[in-house]
Amino acid sequence: MAAQDQALQTKYYATEILNTEKDSRCRLCQQFDETIDHIISACPILVKEQYIKRHDSVCAQLHFNICKETGVQLDKKHWYEHVPKSVETSKGGKVTILWNQQIQTDRTIPNNKPDIIICNNEKGTCMLIDVAISGDRNVTKKEAEKILKYKDLTI
Ligand SMILES: [Zn+2]
Numbered sequence: 001m002a003a004q005d006q007a008l009q010t011k012y013y014a015t016e017i018l019n020t021e022k023d024s025r026c027r028l029c030q031q032f033d034e035t036i037d038h039i040i041s042a043c044p045i046l047v048k049e050q051y052i053k054r055h056d057s058v059c060a061q062l063h064f065n066i067c068k069e070t071g072v073q074l075d076k077k078h079w080y081e082h083v084p085k086s087v088e089t090s091k092g093g094k095v096t097i098l099w100n101q102q103i104q105t106d107r108t109i110p111n112n113k114p115d116i117i118i119c120n121n122e123k124g125t126c127m128l129i130d131v132a133i134s135g136d137r138n139v140t141k142k143e144a145e146k147i148l149k150y151k152d153l154t155i
Contacts, residue, residue, distance in 0.1 A: 070095040
């Protein structure tokens with residue numbers, strides 16, 4: 001609740017609201033105001049490793065749940081132990097799930113590697129899934145970016 005209300009003890013909050021600090025810059029990067037939005041999705045120090053780890057964890061959990069839902073045999077009980085395989089096929093071969101795979105196309109397409117692809121082999125359809133973890137304010141923008149990014153592959 002405090003994070004949603006933007007009331008966590010960030011340096012920006014301490015400077016602007018509480019007046020207990022004078023410097024509102026981020027403790028890590030020292031470049032931008034240390035707001036909640038900055039910490040969760042915009043810090044150039046965290047972007048190098050922590051945001052990628054978070055993205056990969058979300059993808060792994062998503063992959064685990066998709067496998068479970070589609071009847072893929074899983075060797076781990078919990079999502080956090082799950083290590084996604086490049087290709088998984090459900091019992092009976094109805095669904096194939098691709099993990100981080102480059103898709104071959106007739107012509108060159110620069111963005112051809114979404115995080116997860118669910119292929120319904122009976123219907124002959126594919127669902128492309130690309131994960132983005134953005135701050136609340138950037139959800140619509142990120143969504144539009146992803147749709148545009150994979151437009152050629154979708155076609
Ligand atoms: Zn920062």
